[in-house]
Amino acid sequence: MRQRIIRISLGILLCILPILGYGAYRFSVLDSLLAPLTSSTSRDPFESQYSKILLDRNGELLSVFLNPNEQWHLKSTQPVPQKLQIAVLEYEDKRFLSHIGVDPIAIVRTLRDNLSRSKRAGASTITMQVAKFLNAKPRTYKNKIDEIFYALRLEHLYTKDEILQMYLNNASYGRNIIGYSGALLLYFGLEPAHSQQLTWAQAALLAVLPNAPGLINLEKNPKALENKRNALLQHLYNKGYFSYEILSLALSEPLPRQLQYRTNLAPHLALRLMKESKDTNPPPAILHSTIDRQIQQRFESRAKQYATILQKDGITNLSALLVDTQSKEVLAYVGSQDFLDIQNYGQIDGILALRSPGSTLKPLLYALSIDEGLIAPYSKLIDVPMFFGTFAPQNASKKYYGLISAQSALEKSLNVPFVRLLQEYGYEKFFFTLKDILRFSDTNYTRYGLSLILGTKEMSVEQIAKIYLGLGNYGVFEDLHYRCDERFSNKRFVSEGSAYLTLRAMEQLARVGLENLHKDKKIFAWKSGTSYGLKDAWAAGTSPRYTLVVWVGNFTGEPNANLFGARSAGRLLFELLGELEGLDLDFRAQGVQSIKLDSLTGYRLTPELESLDVPMLQTLYPVDALPLRPSPFIKVFWSDAQGKELNSLDSGFENAKQTWSLQLPTNVLYYYDTQHINIASHLRAVSKQNRVLKFIYPTDGLKIIEPIDFEGKQNLIVRLANLKNQKFFFYVDSQMLPTPQSTSFNLTLTPGMHNLYIIGEDGTQDSVSFEIVR
Template sequence: MLKKIKLKYFFIFFIVLLFLFSLFLLKIYSSYKPKELIKKIDYSQVVYDRNGTILTAFLNKDEQWHIKSENEIPEILKEAVIFYEDKKFYKHSGIDYLRIVKSLFNNLTGGKKMGASTISMQVVKLLEPAKRTYLNKIIELAKVKKLENELSKDEILRLYLNNVPYGSNIIGYSTAIKLYFNKEVQDLSYGEASLLAILPNSPGILNLKKNNEKLLEKRNFLLKRMADKKIIDQQQLKFALFEKLPTKIHYFENKTPQFSYFIKNKYTDKNITTTLDYKLHFKIENLVRDYSNNMKQIGINNAAALVIDNKTNEVLAYVASQNYKDKKNHSEIDGLQIKRSPASLLKPFLYALSIDDGLISSESLYPDVPIYFNNFYPKNSDNKFRGMVRIEEALIKSLNIPFIKLLEDYKVDRFFYFLENIDKYGDDNFNKYGLSLILGTREMKAVDIAKLYVGLANYGKFSDLKYIVNTNINKNFSDNIESKLISSGASYLTLETLSKVVRPDNEKLYSDEKPISWKTGTSFGLRDAWAVGVSPDYTILVWLGNFSNKPISTLSGVNTAGNLLFKIFNIVELKPKSFAKPNDNLRQIEIDEKTGYRKFYDIESKFIEYPKEAKLLRISPYLKKIFVDKNNKIIDSRNENFIDAKEKIILEYPVEVANYYYENSQDVGINRNVKIAYPTNNLSITLPKDFSGYQKLSIKLYNPNKEFLYWYLDNKYIGFLNDEEKLFDLEAGQHKFTIVTADGKRDEVNFKILKK
């Protein structure tokens, strides 16, 4: 009786214990989240080109090569792995109970030891490595059930192959195929597949420096068994047995170091397919390297180039320096991502914006004469002046003074925020640049300069450059919003003007055959030489200089950078076509022939194309209506003979222009009224100091008729003089200078003297 009672309590205890253990396993099952664990796998980050070529692979945090393959698993690898590891993989629900019983029986009876782990069970171990105990093995069974319920068999198999170790620091089948066999996954052979099937069981058995008879024996045994089971035929077996084992690791080549590091730092995804076309990039990289080697003879040590597909905004070639291994010349620097002076590369955009604003047409005249803009006295790169020039000619010849004057008219802040809208640097202090902004004092990255020209090639539609083709990454990381900042008409007219830029040396011969719109720039101090060219299909940017910022006397945007630009175009686009005229965005307007502004007076005129979206073109600031008597003398309504006066349209250029023509003995029929040429009104002048003290200020007049004039300085009478220039020793502070003609006409300027 007592024995029965004890047995009863033991049975109850066993049932309770079994129930509690079942609750424990149920809790394990419910808390196990394989999909969350999968997200935490530390794969290597791999950067691919658009065609699947690996550009760079990075070690993971554990210093392992661990590539996540998302391609189709080769059928021969599937067959070998399933046959070797888990023949019933597609039949069982994650646990092979018969195999467990056999393994347990053999272990207890001292028979041949055999493993009982299925592929699913091995995946659980790979996701959460744990000490091998009987309890952990039981817990593992609950996790396997959850894994099988949440993932398909193919997903489990892919997870296994992507995370199984293959010896050394090589994880995953795709990594092993690359590093052991130096081939693509789809090119895997039966011998190689068999080797990958057996390696995870004993990854340490592969020794690349010694004989591997044991490993070869295991591989060949697997191949023969697969042939016996008709998985492979005898012919396949014969060739597979002749295959040799790998003898070295083919480490990943870092094909595009700077580009890959840029992508790695920009995106967090593990497999990143970029827009780069490595075959094209490689050709341009070699060209840039060879060209740069020649340039080193004249002190130009560094170079960079960029190629962009205008239709998609995709970066196709990204040559960040002339040779990454040229450490002597700091060529590990990414020259496309550092800020440098854009020099004259911004002029086309001021030109286009000013057309849209109604300030200019391509025919409009602008001054190219010595002008003081407050305390800023700019010069052209050739130190020459040309008087009044058509603004189109000023762009073609990249003249500084007309564009500084144009920026003054357009307003610095407006142009500054146009640039800020493109590159988004977060800078809001346009005052620190002033009018020198158009000469490149606001530094920019080469990639952002290229973005400007891609926008121009797309008829004024600006958006970010694209570096990746992965749809999910683009969605998550790119705020690539297209902005229409310049009209299609103004963009086209600007591109047409840029197509007339004279090409260097022998490239002149191909301007008609290969119509390319392009612009060059050489920064102040001879530190940067730029050339950017656009066709309807491509934008190409070239930079030459020294990363050390050492100036180079031989540097030239046209000759050094320009030549390389056209050599790259010859690789990228053998037969570029012209930009299509956007007829729906252009209209005919009438301008005066003399100065190139909207016709207002009854003078000779002509019709030109102008953007429909542009503001009304202003009338000429240089044409003026006057009244003259019968002797052609200017009179006004106070004159008793005004009733018989006749209208006359005359040219009246600004005083600095009139003075330039006068000093150069050119009579262009302009108004000859006396004016103060220098200083200009509200000018701040810093006087330099030498051994004898501060220099004197030279006051200059435009006095073509050499009239005697009354001179006043700070309201003090100086004299009745016909001088055109006079020196004054002035104190620091505000001053006023006045001249009065004999008939009472006057001109006056206020200016400030600074002494340091």
Template sequence: MKKLYYIPLIFIIFILGVTLKIYLTFDIEKVEETFESRYSQMVLDEKDKILGVYLNKDEQWHLKSEEKIPEKLKEAVLNFEDRKFYSHSGVDFKAIIRAIRDNIFSRQRTGASTIDMQLVKILQPKKRSYFNKYIEIVQALKLDRYFDKDEILRTYLNNTPYGGNIVGYKTASLLYFQKEPNELTWGEAALLAVLPNSPGLIHVEKNRDRLIKKRNLLLKKLKDRKVISELQYKLSIKEPIPKQRYYFKSVAPHLTRRVINENSDKIIKTTIDRELQSKIEKVVKDYSEYLRSEGIPNIAVMVVNNRNYEVKAYIGSQEFFDEKSNGQVDGVMALKSPGSLLKPFLFALAIDDGLIAPQSKVPDVPLYFSNFNPQNANKKYYGMIEIREALIKSLNIPFVNLLREYGEEKFFYFLKQVLNFKDSDVSRYGLSLILGTKELKLEDIAKLYTGLANYGNFKDLKYIKTQALEEGEQLFSKGSAYLTLDTIKELQRPGLERMYIEKNPISWKTGTSYGRKDGWAAGVTPEWTVVVWTGDFTGKGNINLTGVKTSGKLLFNIFNILLCKEKEFILPEDNMLKIKVDKETGYRLKYDIPFKEICYPSEAKILKTSPYYKKIFVTEDGKEVDSRDSEFVNSREEIVLNYPIEVINYLIKENRDISTLYSNRIKKKTVKFIYPVKNLKIILPKDFDGEKDIIIKIANLKKQNIYWYINGEYIGEGRESERKLNLKAGKYQVTIVSSDGEIEKVDFEIEKIR
């Protein structure tokens, strides 16, 4: 008989061992990790408004909320599920005893699960059994020991099912009532409290009478317990329940997709302004209807707050769900030719390098640069033009010439320093770089212009609110940035908007890529940067596409809805000084000639003197002499204007007045080679006969008879300004002799592609 006493003892030891094993094997550190893995990814705007939500791995809408549980929902849930939640230690033992009694002696089946126990069940779902219930009890005790009550309640509400594929109270509030949880009424809070009790049986779209009855019973309980008043009760039971579930609206879908792919966090807070994003999306969609009639299907836009480099609107296409026109392509990230959008940056850098001031004149005539023969887009040439006017008119020749002087490699690595692209082969682009042959993203353009608007301080753009704002790099002076911004403020606007320049000044630039494949407009104010691209994602060109018309109009439509507190860029007086430049050509004053004062950056290199003035010596009768002339002793100095022969040649051909461009006293060359330039290596594709025509171009100011020689052999004469030569691979010297005895020579080499 004594041995029988060991049986209960062994049983107790067994139970204790099982309990200890359950307790120890319940990995409390993985609780949060497990729940975290189940949440949907959610993208928010800067004010915590939802931009986009993505299904989790179980195809559920399952949002995580880190906000405080609303009091109405909290009271409703505790009174329905676990009134003693804040007083028990994870398990309500009195309720368990009561449930056992009812289940044994009564037909009524009652449960005794606390919120802690239900959370354990959600964490590790198991079949219903007494042993599994015991496991839940043990694990609930451990859960309550390691987490505070508010944390347990929040986690429970974040993970409880609400019917269908809706999980979590925030998800249910948004998809059933289209409102945030803190906006719920007592009737809505009560509905969400009872819904998880039997989500498969009770649903807003079915069994509606049972759902209303259960909600109203809870509301009566809240009234009886003095949680709500009689009036609140009467009003709440009259509230209808939702007839259907709703779906999440997608705002800034291209950006939400991008940040989801780049970030594993469940809640991603962006810098986007949802209200502004929605307004611009509508403007873009409406404008796209007009462009579609012009055969232009696609648009992309970005808006940046210049004060903090935060992206406030991100439109990847005219409409994300426009499948016919590739709407899901992200135009912000697509590589496109920027056309003339880089010219303002070369303008600022060249000022800092002392090569130009805005008032400096530069040649604008057809020129040859090695094998590169650029043209102005409008096919017009101005002879000599101020560089600021060349920027306003977006002339190609002056900026190709300026890039040659500044250095294409220096400019390429400026772009690389700002944009951090992988490409390092500047030789692929050469001087055509300034015309947009290096493809860039709209995001890159926005970064460049945001840096310009911040007076030359360049930083990465911010998309994520928690992203730290870097110090940035001052890559050109504040003074040159201001002079650039002040210049491009004068660009003529499309339509009648010219009259609003003084009221709403915007510094802006357009660009149209070769073949009219890309139309660009980038505009800045002290507060905003807006970049617009229009075109076809397939790369198809369109004769109707231009930066000014197709993109410029939309640019100003967008600026019209942006709030602008500061109108003008402020002259950085501490970074500027007054210098004297010659009145005619706009370079640093060197000689005693008419001058004017201009603003120039104090941090820039000293502005170079004019290359177009020349000191000569003349006799009393005006004859030019040099030190070898017998009359030199009695000569006097004179400063004369001496523009390049190619400029004079072009203006003569165009029948323009050149009387003011140079002094007749100068013994100016009247014949000169324009193409090829000295020591040029010409690489040509090989024809079937192994030969290729080369066109030699010259300037012939006086239209004299010219005698032509190649490698010392006479080949003909004439007054023409170009001659076609059929040459094989090899080295050549072409000599021209004018009828008044001038001689010019040029050496070049021809190579064939094999």
């Protein structure tokens, strides 16, 4: 026997030189396999083979997907659990930490045993097995030699810890499970972040599984596999790794009987981040998100429960996005009512879907208008039926208030005051401010016009969240963070003071049901929105701690009479807020100063008005805003002792005194008159600019497209204000027509330019020119 061993050893020595030459060639082959590592941030050559995993902010598992080979091939970046390391090294490669990738002692022993025994044995080290995983080929002597040289090269490129990690991440554990992290999850329900909690029995089982291909099926060979596990446990006990008590407990621990599958959390976000990272070379196997798993789990559960209520009303879909207001990190991402609800298109990501935002843009216009000096919270806005060219917006409630404060108009979500405010602010300027904030590609602002503020430009939940997040950060806007390592630049679009005043106004909005009783305990500045045609219901808001946006509707775009922002989406919003803590913090007053307003209309009290004893109030106004404009409803003039207005050419002007009066616009007085409100006192103060006889519609310079009758003529509805109910004469294109019996009547006109003229018995007159087109 001794002579046989000597002959074998001499044979090995005689082969050294050719093998070394062959090895140099194989080094170059291995380097080509490892070449991507030199141009990549990843040192793992198996990176492209792993299943994609999404982790939360604390390293907790959210979602995991099969790899392209339909395998659960999970990569772990956590340190190898000490128990598993000990078990694997004792079972697979006792000299792993000391050898150079190849174990000569094991090779000689294997050659001896293979020549002297019928049962074949291998001498592969852990490093050689990694080489085999990397360059998988049939088991032959030539390929075994390749593995030796690959192992030597791997030992040069990687640390022992990295090699052991690669082995455990790529070893087969039965079925379609590759890698110990997947085995921990599917066999024991132990997630990667908690891998250090595995028991000695679990560690021993994972150590023997890759080395027992015939026993790897837990269902078919449980007893044989248990015997191998127990033998390893006995060996570890004999080596002094644990006490007899632990050995007894480990031996009595049952084998897993079935796989423990789990439901993915935040699957829409996982798929989104996977798609966004596919151009990375190689694409990362593990994606670290900002999601808070506990919140995500509660939100998904609550959304699924709420969806069952909605479905009774024929509403099938919803989505919700929660953001940490301070860090801008997304904490919960609910793309639909249930990702697995195939029948109701649950796999559509509602966070990215573009829908009509309804009234959710009004707070931004409110804040920008304050900064522009157009309004303060108490400033009165006109709220009557109005025409803006051919656009005639209506309040959702069909109720109008004549004059109403800007803050109340926001609280009640009135459409007419905000359309007129957008007209004053400039719809093109508002459009491009939105474009700067959200960075969308659309540039066609004329497509939306004044209807922009009512939601005619479609937006996503993500975009609305960005707007409310900016308000919650006192006017500084920034992109949302979905990954912990993301950092974006920010920009101020709204002053601190204007944002604060907007938030205070939004806090006062009525809530659904009993939520109104918790305004002091649950601080949240919010706004609801309902799209035209009842297709989309929104609720969005912010607090010093959280920003939350909810959308409810049908992904198919189907309208539903039960869809209302405050009720359908608002109820869900406050149910989700009920899952959170830290909503007792209020917004801080910052960037504001005290200014004087006239208490009648809520605009700047000029020194002139103050000297005339116009009633005053003090309020907060942004330090960085433009000066608030004086009231458009208060006129200062010179008058005689009877209060008649005089000018410098009138007799008795030398005795005139300066005074003021509240002068409401004709359309406001007309509305009050239709509501049977006494306007006599206002008529005495009507100026020449606000006529008592005036066309309400059509307006001057208007281009009108009206329906054509059977004779090819077009019908036009004319509305005029006759505040004194006086007799008047009416002309169409210089031709006098019989005096209409009502202030609203029809005219049948041919296409082309037309002129309407009216003159009253007191000499008041008005005229408009417009065009009718087919």
